[in-house]
Amino acid sequence: ARASGFMRAIEAQMRADGALAEGPGHYALGRGYAALHEYVSAHGHFQRAWDAGFRDPELGYHMALSLIALYQREVERADQSQFPEVRERLLKDARARYRDPALSLAKSSAQVPGVAADYLQGLVAYSEGRYDEARAHAEQAYRANPWLIEAKKLVGDVSFSRAEEKANRGEREGAVLGYREAAACYAACTAAVRSDPALYDAEALAWDRVVREDPKAGCAETDDFRRGMEACRKSLVANPDRAAPRIRLSALLQKRGRACAESGEDADALFSESTREAREAVRMAPGDPDALLAEGLALLTQAVFARVDAASFRSLLDESCQVLEEALRLSPQDPQVLGMLATALRIKASLRIDDIGEALAVLRRSAQVFRLAVAVEPGVSAWHQGLAASLLQQANRAWEDGEDPRPLFEEALAAARDSSRLNPNACKTLLLAASAATDLARAQTAAGEDPVPLLELAHSQIQKASELEPGCAGLEYVPVELALARASNELEHNRDPKPYLDAGWVALQKYEEPGRRGAGPAFDYRAELELIRGRWAAARSDARAGPIFASALADARRALPESEIDPTDLLRVAEVCRRKAEYQLGRGAAIDRDLAEGLAAAGRLVQAKRWPWRALALRGTLELLRARADRDPSRRRESAERARDDLERALQKAPLLGREFGPALAESRQMLQDAPR
Numbered sequence: 023a024r025a026s027g028f029m030r031a032i033e034a035q036m037r038a039d040g041a042l043a044e045g046p047g048h049y050a051l052g053r054g055y056a057a058l059h060e061y062v063s064a065h066g067h068f069q070r071a072w073d074a075g076f077r078d079p080e081l082g083y084h085m086a087l088s089l090i091a092l093y094q095r096e097v098e099r100a101d102q103s104q105f106p107e108v109r110e111r112l113l114k115d116a117r118a119r120y121r122d123p124a125l126s127l128a129k130s131s132a133q134v135p136g137v138a139a140d141y142l143q144g145l146v147a148y149s150e151g152r153y154d155e156a157r158a159h160a161e162q163a164y165r166a167n168p169w170l171i172e173a174k175k176l177v178g179d180v181s182f183s184r185a186e187e188k189a190n191r192g193e194r195e196g197a198v199l200g201y202r203e204a205a206a207c208y209a210a211c212t213a214a215v216r217s218d219p220a221l222y223d224a225e226a227l228a229w230d231r232v233v234r235e236d237p238k239a240g241c242a243e244t245d246d247f248r249r250g251m252e253a254c255r256k257s258l259v260a261n262p263d264r265a266a267p268r269i270r271l272s273a274l275l276q277k278r279g280r281a282c283a284e285s286g287e288d289a290d291a292l293f294s295e296s297t298r299e300a301r302e303a304v305r306m307a308p309g310d311p312d313a314l315l316a317e318g319l320a321l322l323t324q325a326v327f328a329r330v331d332a333a334s335f336r337s338l339l340d341e342s343c344q345v346l347e348e349a350l351r352l353s354p355q356d357p358q359v360l361g362m363l364a365t366a367l368r369i370k371a372s373l374r375i376d377d378i379g380e381a382l383a384v385l386r387r388s389a390q391v392f393r394l395a396v397a398v399e400p401g402v403s404a405w406h407q408g409l410a411a412s413l414l415q416q417a418n419r420a421w422e423d424g425e426d427p428r429p430l431f432e433e434a435l436a437a438a439r440d441s442s443r444l445n446p447n448a449c450k451t452l453l454l455a456a457s458a459a460t461d462l463a464r465a466q467t468a469a470g471e472d473p474v475p476l477l478e479l480a481h482s483q484i485q486k487a488s489e490l491e492p493g494c495a496g497l498e499y500v501p502v503e504l505a506l507a508r509a510s511n512e513l514e515h516n517r518d519p520k521p522y523l524d525a526g527w528v529a530l531q532k533y534e535e536p537g538r539r540g541a542g543p544a545f546d547y548r549a550e551l552e553l554i555r556g557r558w559a560a561a562r563s564d565a566r567a568g569p570i571f572a573s574a575l576a577d578a579r580r581a582l583p584e585s586e587i588d589p590t591d592l593l594r595v596a597e598v599c600r601r602k603a604e605y606q607l608g609r610g611a612a613i614d615r616d617l618a619e620g621l622a623a624a625g626r627l628v629q630a631k632r633w634p635w636r637a638l639a640l641r642g643t644l645e646l647l648r649a650r651a652d653r654d655p656s657r658r659r660e661s662a663e664r665a666r667d668d669l670e671r672a673l674q675k676a677p678l679l680g681r682e683f684g685p686a687l688a689e690s691r692q693m694l695q696d697a698p699r
Contacts, residue, residue, distance in 0.1 A: 029054045045076025053084060059220050059261075061091040082127045083142065087172075089124035090145055091220075094179075096120065099312060105404035107445075108357045121149050138163050141173045153180045171211050175221065178207030182228055194235050201231040205249065212256065219264060222257030226250050226270050233277055241282035241289070250274050268303035269316040272296045276323050283327040293324040304345075314349035315359055318342045322366050339370045350391075357399055361408060364391035368412045371419075378423045378631065385416035396437075406441035407451050410434045414458050421465065422589070424635040424676030428469070431462035442483075449487045449494035456483035456500050460507050468678050473511055480504050501529035502547050509554045516561070519554055526551050546591060549577035553598055560605045568609075571602035575616075589632035596623040596640045603647050613651055620644045635676035639683040642668030646690050659697045666690040 029051055036047035052067035065088040071081060093116050100112035128142045144159030160176035167173065185200025208225035215221060229250030236246065251274060257267040279292035300317040307313045324330070325338035346363035353359055367388035371381045392409035399405060417430035438455035445451060459480035463473035484501055487494055505526030509519035530547050552574035559567035578594045599620025603613040621644050627637035642665045649661035669687040673680050 041074075045071045045074040046078075047071075048074065049076055049078060049081055049084075052088070056084060056088055056091075059091070059218075061088045061095070064088045065092060082130055086124045086127035086142065086145070089120045089127070090149065093117070093120035093124060093149070105357075105361055105402065107402040107404055108361065108399070111357065111399055111402065125149055138167055138170055138173065140166065141170060141176065144173070144176050148176060148180060148183070151183075153184055156180050171215050171218075171221075174207060174214075175211050175224065178204040178211070178224065178228070181207060182224075182231075185231065189231070189235055197235045198232055201228045201235065204228040205232070208253075212253075216256075217260050219257040219260040219267065222253045222260060223266055223270065226253035226257065226267065226274075229253060230270060230274055230277070233274065241278065241285050241287050243278070247274065247278055263306060265303040265307035265310055265313045268299045268306065269313060272300040272303065272316050272320050275299065276320060280323065280327055288329065290328045290330075293320075293328040296320045297324055309352060311349045311353035311356055311359060314345050314352070315356075315362060318346035318349060318366065319362055321345065322362070322369070326369065336370075339366065342366045343370060355398055357395055357402070357405075360391055360395040360398065361404065364388045364395065364408055364412065367391065368408070368415060372415055378419055381419050382416065382423065385412060385419060388412040389416060401444060403441040403444035403448065403451065406437045406444065407448070407454060410437035410441060410451075410454050410458060413437060414454070414461065417461065421678075422633050422636075424678075426465075426469075426678055428462060428465045431458055431465055434458040435462060447490055449491040450496065452483045452487040452490070453494065453496040453500050456480040456487070456504065457496075459483065460500075460504050463507055463511070465678070467507075467511055467514055468681060470681050473507070477504065477508050477511065480507075498533045498535075499547075502526055502533055502544075505529055506547070506550055506554070509551075513554055513558055513561075519558055523551055523555055543577075543580075545577040545581035546594065549574045549581060549594055549598065552577060553594075553601060556605070557601055560601070560608075567605050568602075571598065571605060574598045575602060575619075589627060589630075592623045592627050593633055593636065593640070596620045596627070596637065596644070599623070600640060600643055600647070603644065607647060607651055613647060617644055617648050635672045636679060638668045639672035639676075639679050639686075642666070642672060642690070643683060643686045646686050646693075649690070649693060655698060659694065662690050662693040662697065666694060 032047055032050050032054070036043040039047075048067040048071035052064045052071060055061070055064035055067060065085065068081060068085040068088055072085065096116035096119075097113065100109045100116065125146055128146050140159045140163035144156045144163060147153075147159060148156035157177060157180045160173045160180065163170055164173035164177070181200050182204035185197045185204060188194075188200060189197035205225050205228035208221055208228060211221045212218070212225060229246050232246040233244070233250060236244075251271065254267040254271045254274070257264070273296075275292050275296035279289040279296060282289035282292060297317070297320040300313070300320040303313040304310070304317050319342075321338050321342035325335050325342065330338065343363065343366050346359060346366055349359045350356070350363055365388075367384050371384040371388065389409060389412045392405055392412055395402070395405040396409060411434075413430050413434035417427040417434060420430060421427035435455060435458035438451055438458050441451040442448065442455060457480075459476045463476040463480065466473040466476065481504060484497070484504060488497055491497075505522050509522035509526060512519040512522060526547075530544060530551070533547070534544055552570055556567050556570035556574055558564075559570055575595070575598045578591070578598050581591045581594065582588065583591065599616045603616040603620065606613045606616065621641060624637045624641035624644065627633055628641065645661045645665035645668065649658045649665060652658040652661060666687065669683055669690060673683060673687060
């Protein structure tokens with residue numbers, strides 16, 4: 023309050039003295055705001071003093087300090103990004119906007135009497151990455167001027183930056199030592215100047231890095247974690263109205279919470295506290311996009327990792343999306359906000375949104391936001407990767423709703439390949455391209471097109487990923503799905519699918535290994551592999567087809583969840599029942615039980631509006647099989663009418679089903695035409 027009163031007095035004096043007071047007055051105001059660490063205001067006043075012709079020898083020095091402070095703030099902000107390329111772009115912008123002008127001013131001020139020349143030279147060397155030279159200048163400046171705490175802080179900054187380099191090279195132990203050294207320097211500074219929140223912020227950031235990089239940190243409340251929290255809280259004591267320490271507290275709590283959750287421990291209290299700190303940051307700075315970003319990320323992390331029920335999960339996700347939309351409104355070109363919002367929307371659509379229309383609306387918004395990120399930063403592979411994942415999800419939900427998904431699959435594949443072009447060593451992006459190519463191939467097969475080039479492309483992407491990173495997440499299931507698609511294509515063209523089925527079983531064995539996705543059989547994939555094998559055996563009139571279909575149906579039943587409706591698993595049951603009943607009917611065997619089970623599964627999907635048109639087509643086909651088997655003319659006609667009605671409606675709403683189910687519709691119509699009235 024005293025400082026603000028002092029600055030109001032300066033402003034009043036400037037108004038009284040007129041133009042002559044402009045330069046000295048703005049310089050004095052700049053010094054006042056710098057003392058409060060309000061560097062944007064400080065630099066604005068320094069610049070107005072300079073523009074007014076004021077040339078006090080120390081003005082350039084203090085302008086340089088304010089610019090370097092702004093540069094360091096942007097470095098910290100860039101560091102919060104989840105995407106490495108975004109961090110690099112933000113750093114590049116910060117260098118041009120703040121660091122480079124600061125270097126020019128610092129060089130011109132280095133010989134000014136009364137200025138700590140060694141300190142300025144250290145700042146210049148530090149900003150240019152000459153860390154040994156920067157440390158030597160900073161230590162010399164501190165020895166010559168023990169009151170110059172900024173020089174001691176610069177020693178810590180050098181240690182911190184060296185640690186960052188080691189962390190980026192994967193040298194975690196060396197990085198942890200460097201961060202600890204930096205934290206010790208900052209702690210020495212705070213011991214001398216207890217009222218400076220920026221020093222506590224620097225110390226908290228160093229401990230945050232120790233927590234992040236130390237492989238032994240885990241879920242336990244380590245001394246490092248406590249020291250980081252303590253530094254944040256001391257910063258709040260020094261200046262309780264700042265949002266930055268709350269943002270750092272939230273991040274620290276999130277990191278520890280994730281470590282606990284991933285090790286199977288209860289982290290709900292940590293996530294709740296993280297969200298409270300972020301909300302408090304927003305309360306302190308309601309128009310600050312960084313605070314809103316912190317709240318949105320805290321809510322998203324709590325939704326995904328905390329042990330919450332379905333209603334709370336959805337509520338947290340909804341709130342996260344709302345907060346991030348507000349952050350985007352305030353900062354529409356901010357890449358971190360764009361990326362986090364688009365990701366939150368994609369997660370919201372992927373988890374437990376049963377309404378297809380709602381899911382598609384959310385996914386369209388997610389893709390739209392990712393496209394904005396691509397437009398802002400076309401050279402960042404993370405945005406292309408996110409767009410590909412969102413489009414892939416959207417394409418599959420559109421297919422479920424009866425739309426032709428091929429244009430969306432094609433765009434997803436193009437986005438994934440753009441991401442791979444920008445970051446060729448990213449295993450996850452290669453597997454994303456493989457998934458997009460496999461799904462597009464499946465859609466092309468449904469449309470009667472040749473999927474082989476796409477299947478070959480998917481295979482090449484998987485091979486590259488396995489060579490780059492044999493343990494890459496996704497390598498446990500993407501090869502199984504490719505094998506299924508290739509085997510289905512062989513079956514479609516009346517060729518033996520055995521080579522691809524064998525490859526599928528090999529991939530499935532890896533998928534089922536303990537520690538991959540969790541030990542135990544993957545009944546869903548087992549059922550699909552057996553179904554293709556059974557269809558091939560049935561087409562060859564092989565007597566083993568019956569037992570194979572029975573095995574497929576048993577696995578399909580085991581894959582069903584105990585609660586909720588899983589559309590893929592229910593579709594699989596209906597499909598196996600259909601193929602098994604076709605085979606049994608051809609042998610003159612009873613099919614009543616298979617029909618009843620298949621019709622029940624398809625009916626549940628139609629009622630729940632999940633894969634409604636394919637379910638309707640399957641139900642119609644099962645009714646047609648019932649009509650074929652029934653010897654009673656009246657019941658036969660009723661079944662044929664139900665088959666025709668279901669199939670006509672399904673094919674009208676989802677034309678891509680026509681190639682597979684068109685013959686069944688024609689047969690039901692012919693059956694009705696031939697049936698006596």
